[in-house]
Every structure is written in C-alpha cells, then in structure tokens.
Amino acid sequence: MATRTSVRLDPIARDIALIRDEMLSPAAQGDALAGLAREVIGEAQETNRRALGYAPDYDLFVDGGRRATLDGLKPSSVVLAEFHLLLDVIEWVDAQLILHSPVKTERYARSHQWFADNVAFDDPTNPPPAESYIVLNSQPYARKIERGQSSQAPDGVYEAVAVLARRRFGNIAYVGFTYRSFPGGAVGDWAQTASAQALGQRIRKGRAGLRQDWLTRQPAIYIDPGR
Structure with missing residues (x-):
C-alpha cells in the first residue's frame, strides 16, 4: 500500500474543460488543463488543511514523471498529486x-x-x-x-x-x-x-x-x- 494519498485530476472534468476550449491551440489547451489541475489540487489542500490543521506537502507527477511545476502540459497529460499524509x-x-x-x-x-x-x-x-x-x-x-x-x-x-x-x-x-x-x-x-x-x-x-x-x-x- 502506498505511503501517500493521491489526488488524480478527474478525466471527465478534464474532458469537459477541453471540449469547452476545443477551439484553442494545443498549447492553450495545456494551459487550461494546468489551471484546472491547480484548482483541483488547491481544493484537496484545503480539505486536508481543514481536517489536519495544516496543508501537507505533496509530490507532483505528470504523465508518470515527477515534475516541479505544471508548465508545458499537453491536452492529454495525466496529472497526479501525492500528498505526504x-x-x-x-x-x-x-x-x-x-x-x-x-x-x-x-x-x-x-x-x-x-x-x-x-x-x-x-x-x-x-x-x-x-x-x-x-x-x-x-x-x-x-x-x-x-x-x-x-x-x-x-x-x-x-x-x-x-x-x-x-x-x-x-x-x-x-x-x-x-x-x-x-x-x-x-x-x-x-x-x-x-x-x-x-x-x-x-x-x-x-x-x-x-x-x-x-x-x-x-x-x-x-x-x-x-x-
């Protein structure tokens, strides 16, 4: 069992966002996905903060690789945040x-x-x-x-x-x-x-x-x- 709790960006929410912005360029769609990912991770941080009294650290993964930022996402990128709970x-x-x-x-x-x-x-x-x-x-x-x-x-x-x-x-x-x-x-x-x-x-x-x-x-x- 993993020693951390993970938050994966909901693919349905991602698809809705991308359909909404389907007229955008791939780079713009990647930026839109990054914004959605930040929103989901922020919500998870706030949930943890209310439950624990603090916001735990987390590791960010994009398409299976560890990342420091959400810059340069592709429209098909898979974003995962693992909180150190x-x-x-x-x-x-x-x-x-x-x-x-x-x-x-x-x-x-x-x-x-x-x-x-x-x-x-x-x-x-x-x-x-x-x-x-x-x-x-x-x-x-x-x-x-x-x-x-x-x-x-x-x-x-x-x-x-x-x-x-x-x-x-x-x-x-x-x-x-x-x-x-x-x-x-x-x-x-x-x-x-x-x-x-x-x-x-x-x-x-x-x-x-x-x-x-x-x-x-x-x-x-x-x-x-x-x-």
Whole structure:
C-alpha cells in the first residue's frame, strides 16, 4: 500500500474543460488543463488543511514523471498529486516518542525501532511502502516505563503517544497501542539470560516458545493506513 494519498485530476472534468476550449491551440489547451489541475489540487489542500490543521506537502507527477511545476502540459497529460499524509503520521509519532521518553541515560530514547511489514527500517522520515507499520522500544525495561514506573514518564510513553496520534490523525490511518514480541536488540539479549529464563519459567509456564514470546513482548504503536 502506498505511503501517500493521491489526488488524480478527474478525466471527465478534464474532458469537459477541453471540449469547452476545443477551439484553442494545443498549447492553450495545456494551459487550461494546468489551471484546472491547480484548482483541483488547491481544493484537496484545503480539505486536508481543514481536517489536519495544516496543508501537507505533496509530490507532483505528470504523465508518470515527477515534475516541479505544471508548465508545458499537453491536452492529454495525466496529472497526479501525492500528498505526504502517512509520512506525516510516522514522523510525528517518532518525534513524540522521543519527546516523551525518559532521558536519564537517553538509551530508551535512542531505542525506538520502526518496522514496515515486520521489516526493520532506520529512517522514519523515509519509510518504505508497506501495508502496516509498527514502532516499539528494544530496551527490556520498556514495559516498566509503560506501567508508569519512571518518574519522568508517570503516564507511560507508547499508549499516551498512540492516543494523541489517534486524535490528530484518526481520519488518515488507524493508530493503536499494542504489544509485540521483539526477540532482537537489548530485550532479546536479556531474554536469553539465566535470570530472564527463570522469570519466564516462574511466571509463564508451558512451552519455551511461549515463555520467550512473553519475555520479549514490548509496548508498541501500530499504524495501518488501510483502515
């Protein structure tokens, strides 16, 4: 699924405009199409501004190629504007997680890990296309912080940020708080220690795989652009 929301110029509206101006030269028809495209994109920007409180950036494509302007259109040109809506959600969530992180050592703030369809990526300002996104913290004490056991984050971090994101971006994507197993990073290393294994056997009886899943379950924020 694309990480951006697209607005394509309605071909029916385009054809009506061109029929109306069919006596114009091809260059003049291209200019008329550009004017119509600007009007449609402007309407989409205003819709986004009313919904979000700001007008998001967008990329402009003409006949499949990225363009900086609408100059020099042909009467048959296909115009597409891709608004960076989901990108804004991911960037905002990442910034808020860092902002709300306890900063005693900054290790927690540096341990927010993003995944696109369960594949890790490092740059939340440039997420790959995916059906869904997850961010979690790789430190083994993340669950304690989420339970309010840090004086710097008495209300936790992930659930609070998820609530804020849902209020802000709920009309763009589903944003929810959850727990996900992450057998990597510092929490994965901790889960292999004797003390962690003993804890798992004492609290979570049953198969070793289930205990491992419990030991590595971390607070997470789930983002689904398709809902």
